[in-house]
Amino acid sequence: MREFMAITKALSDPNRVRMLLALRGGELCVCQITELFGFAPSTVSKHLSILHHAHLIRSRKAERWVYYRLADQTAPVAVREALDWVHKSLAQTEETKADAKKLKVILKTDLAVICRRQKCC
Secondary structure (H helix, E strand, O other): OHHHHHHHHHHOOHHHHHHHHHHOOOOEEHHHHHHHHOOOHHHHHHHHHHHHHOOOEEEEEEOOEEEEEEOOOOOOHHHHHHHHHHHHHHOOOHHHHHHHHHHHHHHOOOHHHHHHHHOOO
16 A cells, blocks of 8 residues: 555656656656756755655666666566556657657756756766
């Protein structure tokens, strides 16, 4: 029951769902996620914390950057099914397509440039 409630809480916010959809394309640095959504770093951090607590995403640290990715096939069945459901339900929405287009530009930008712009590193 606790796992289910954590997942439903994580999915109850549209911005967290958008983050999951953005991560569908692969691992992203926190600064790239912040750039994509235009939120304060503290807001992005809180959203990522809730997603991480629900085991929907995983993280790793490399040098000064923290990267997030979707949970993999070792995740609990409920997590994998929730991620599949989100993707199947929302992958083709206009908002998701707009985020993907913006993310393409962000991914072409050096991380150090993004961090300097955000004054986070």
